[in-house]
Amino acid sequence: MKKKILIASFDMEVGGVERSLISMLENFNYDNYQVDLMLYRHQGDFMNLIPEQVNLLPEIPQYATFRKSINEVIKEKRYAIGTARLLSKLSVDFYNKKKKIAEPGYYQMQLMWKYALPFLPRLTGEYDAAISYLWPHDFVAEKVTATQKIAWIHTDFSTIETDIHMDIKIWDKCNNIVAVSDACKIAFINKYPVLNSKVEVIENITSPLFIKKMANENIANPMKNDKRFKIITVARLSHAKGIDNAVKALNKLKDKGLKDIAWYVVGYGGDEAMIKSLIKENHLEDSFILLGKQTNPYPFIKEADIYVQPSRYEGKAVTVTEAMILSKPILITNYSTARSQVNDNVDGVICELSIDGIATGIERLIESKGLREKLKNNLTQKEFSNRDELNKLYSLINKNIDRKVKQLEIV
Incomplete structure (x- = not known):
């Protein structure tokens, strides 16, 4: 009999998390597992990539509110949830006046779930395992009936501001916590040492054949006819991804006389207006080019000379691995988990996490064709297919279910 799984x-x-989820679903063992997918809102360009074997549960209106503005929620007459959302915003605004937070959105989201939880319905049905794929994990922890509960972490928790006590209360209701890299696990345990015994590592599933096939798709691409040295970044336009630092780094390179460079960014996000203003302020409209949201970023990566990830922090960047699969020389900043993804000067280059560091790293790659060729050659010989990582998840699911059965037999 198939085990029943909720994700x-x-x-x-x-986004990177969504691409990693699609890769996992594409490689899931549907002979042994029945998979229900609960999306709080049925929207996004990746909706049509959900495999047909997956049972997409109907959208529940109360959960869909988390991807809507407070005004939209109030207009829908969901006053309790709207009040909870407003209270979380006001609480964070007040807290932020006393203690400045670089990215208050995480804490606000945490409070939003806490205040809204009493007004959210339980999910009907029972599962052998329920997986919460994106933080916060309140829904699976509080509103799902499952023999075991597994929570995924995709980011470096040492770099984000959250209420630790509130977090642990939710994490405690999960049987296991899955980190996407060893470094991500270490950073998490340093913040939440009491949860050490629950944390496992399962890397994001990658599909090199799919990525290489998609890279050859014929789409409108301004990079094709651009004869300049081309840099590509695929990232959300947010504080975490450091696109503002990328703009300033390109300006430094131009000031040093390296003018024949174009930096393309695939992505969208809340910092778009600020980044556009920064581009204009530095007179980089012709050389720092925002390509916006792209369902298929791989043809853009393929056309670039190098891939740069200017992030302030990461768990394990999906886009960096994808650029590696396409044998692009990689430059990433030295965020705390960087060395879990790049072997410096072997399959990529790690630079200082600063504007000067990014500029110096790019200049080095531009001037050293030999280094770029070395990185490319090493990447072509590297094995990226890792669907076997899913066996770790199956083992985790089966181990916990077997343990539960034994406990029931004893009783």
């Missing part, structure tokens, strides 16, 4: 996430908008 919960927010939506299928274009």
